[in-house]
Amino acid sequence: MAGLADHLSTALVARVGDQLAGTDALEVYGNAALPRSVAVRADWRNRGSARPWSRQPPTWAPAGVREFYLLTETATGFFTQLGFRVVPSSEVPAPVQASAEFRGACPETAIAMFWSGGTDG
Secondary structure (H helix, E strand, O other), X not given: OOOHHHXXXXXXXXXXXXXEEEXXXXXXXXXXXXXXXXXXXXXXXXXXXXXXXXXXOOOOOOOOOOEEEEEEOOOHHHHHHOOOEEOOHXXXXXXXXXXXXXXXXXXXXXXXXXXXXXXXX
């Protein structure tokens, strides 16, 4: 959770009634963002709750953000289904690499992934 408190303005909490269903937050670095704390409650998985990622940037992403980079240890398959692809960490822009997530919040064994939401228009 290191560094996450600095990015609460781009955090999303999904609720179903009074129950927490999922979370996501974005750390924004120019036109790139780093999804953080992506989680879906077990009984809401495989119901299409991640569909907003499949064709366009998430609606809560600030204007102009079109590239998304993340680190994961356990969800490579999930993110691949959403259109992310594994990339070498060296392909991640320097501002994203300077984030707390890349500097040590995630272990060195975490896999870097990339997704592009296309262009405006």
